[in-house]
Amino acid sequence: MGNLLEIKNLxxxxxxxxxxxxxxxxxxxxxxxxxxxxxxxxxxxGKSVTSKAIMGLIPNPPGKITSGEIFFDGSDLVKYSQKQMxxxxxxxxxxxxxxxxxxxxxxxxxxxxxMEGLIKHQNLSKNEAKTKAAELLKLVGxxxxxxxxxxxxxxxxxxxxxxxxxxIALACNPKILIADEPTTALDVTIQAQILDLMRDIxxxxxxxxxxxTHDLGVVANLAQxxxxxxxxxxxxxGTLEEIFYNPKHPYTWGLLSSxxxxxxxxxxxxxxxxxxxxxxxxxxxxxxxxxxPHAMKVCVDHMPDYTKLSATQKTACWLLDExxxxxxxxxxxxx
Ligand code: SF4
Ligand code: MG
Numbered sequence: 001m002g003n004l005l006e007i008k009n010l011x012x013x014x015x016x017x018x019x020x021x022x023x024x025x026x027x028x029x030x031x032x033x034x035x036x037x038x039x040x041x042x043x044x045x046g047k048s049v050t051s052k053a054i055m056g057l058i059p060n061p062p063g064k065i066t067s068g069e070i071f072f073d074g075s076d077l078v079k080y081s082q083k084q085m086x087x088x089x090x091x092x093x094x095x096x097x098x099x100x101x102x103x104x105x106x107x108x109x110x111x112x113x114x115m116e117g118l119i120k121h122q123n124l125s126k127n128e129a130k131t132k133a134a135e136l137l138k139l140v141g142x143x144x145x146x147x148x149x150x151x152x153x154x155x156x157x158x159x160x161x162x163x164x165x166x167x168i169a170l171a172c173n174p175k176i177l178i179a180d181e182p183t184t185a186l187d188v189t190i191q192a193q194i195l196d197l198m199r200d201i202x203x204x205x206x207x208x209x210x211x212x213t214h215d216l217g218v219v220a221n222l223a224q225x226x227x228x229x230x231x232x233x234x235x236x237x238g239t240l241e242e243i244f245y246n247p248k249h250p251y252t253w254g255l256l257s258s259x260x261x262x263x264x265x266x267x268x269x270x271x272x273x274x275x276x277x278x279x280x281x282x283x284x285x286x287x288x289x290x291x292x293p294h295a296m297k298v299c300v301d302h303m304p305d306y307t308k309l310s311a312t313q314k315t316a317c318w319l320l321d322e323x324x325x326x327x328x329x330x331x332x333x334x335x
Contacts, residue, residue, distance in 0.1 A: 003071075004175055004208050005031040005054070010068035012049050012058060019280035023049040025232035027068075031176065036202065036209040038223035040216060040255065044276050046232040047212045051178045053078075054210070055095055056085035072176075091121040094169035098181040100161035103168075104153040110137075110164055111149030117171045136167040139204070141197060159190035163197065173205065180212040195221045216259045220244065225312070228252050231277045231287025238313030247329065248307075248315040251288045256333040286318065294319060294327050 012024035024046040031037050039047040052058050053065055056077060070077040072092070077085070089095075097103050105113060114136055115129040124132060130149065137145035140163040153161055162182065169177055179198065183191040199222060202209060211222055219226055219240070226243040228236045228251060236249035247253055254272035274291035277283050286292070289299040299318050307320040319327050 002033055003030045004033050006069075006071040007050075007054070008069045008071070010050065010053060010070065011066045012046075012053055012063060013066050014063045016062050016280075021280045022282050023063075023232055023279060024053065025279075025282065027229075027232075027234055029227050029234060029237065031208050031210060033175075034202070034206045034208055035225060036211055036223045038211040038213060038219040038226045039229055040213060040219055040226060041229035042214055042276060044279075045229040046279075047229050048180055050229070051095070051180055051210060051212050054176075054178065055089055055093060056080060056082065057089075057095075087121075090117050090169075090174075091172045092174055093176045093178065094172070094174040095178040095180065096162075096165050096169045096182050098184050100158065100165045100185070101153065103165045104161060106153050109150055109152060110156070114149070114164070114168050114171055117168060121172045132171070133167075136171055137164070139170070139201065140164070140167045141193075142167075158186055159193060162186060162190075162194055166194075166197065166201070170201065170205065170207070174207055176210065177207045178210045178212070181214070182211070183218060184213075184215070191218075192221075198222060216244075216255055228255065231282065232279055233287060233316070235288065235317070236313075236315040238310070238315075242310065242313040246309075246313070247333070248309060248313075248320060249288075249317050250292045250294055250319070253329050253333055254291075257330055286316070296324070 008028050010024055010027045011022065014021040014023055027046070027050055039050065041047050054070055054077070058065060065078050068078065111130060111133050114133040118124045118129040118132055133149055134145040137148060142148055142160060142163055156164060183194050186194060195218065198209065201207065213219060223240055225239055226237065227234045228243065228249065230251045236247065236252050243252060247256060258271055272291060277287045277290070283289060285301050285303055286299040289295040292299065296318060304316045304318045306314040306316050308314045318324055
């Protein structure tokens, strides 16, 4: 599998009321052809900002990419103008957001909204675009596509609206689909249906997916690889199996412990105590140190380097230093 996207040492800053918030700090990862990579973390961890940077959607001001590279198809998207990015967005790289209602125009028929991208990026005639739009509705599992093209968003249920949003994102056969909390606004049964749909579509189209979520249940359903973000950094990355069965970072342990268990006697969620770091004054050491039950002095003073645990897993934690005490993962995560 080749790299489709390669992000190198990305830094994104927002200047808000005189403070410099370092939302993304030295993030590097790659996305392979046809895979699903999940970026997991709490809100404020930098996962959405990372995805917006890839799309060229960091509002400037107050935001800017202060350094780093985003290689797609051999070019660095960081150097692209807004005009160049418009040609990529919706065509090569598409995005679906959490709330399907805000992603759709309430005053425009569904058909017209799907056709827009087809006419703009693929030079289809109106009739061709209409035929393709009906095919797309069918692909995302909406019955009676010809009739439904003439309806407005409010005539669709929440789950059906998210299907329409996915159809729009897929219209131009993107190489990459970025899904930011795609099921968070939906109820549990509909969530499962949308995840099934995304998995199906990936099989059929081969689109690579970057899945942004705080929900490890969603990750387990869809991803092959996982990057765990905390305090603007990737703290651990690995295959789905490595992250779920051999996690090495205490923050990953915390996330796994707070995941609802299928057979648990209690439905109480174990939240990780404490709050994320203030990124207008980021800690010089490990960002998780104030909340980490295993923090040592070195953690507060120095950011740990990545330790490579396998060809696919690497973790930034001082516990992996040979001089550190041996610490086992908590029993709550069942690994
Ligand atoms: Fe905890 Fe230290 Fe590891 Fe950070 S580096 S996660 S504070 S043990
Ligand atoms: Mg977000």
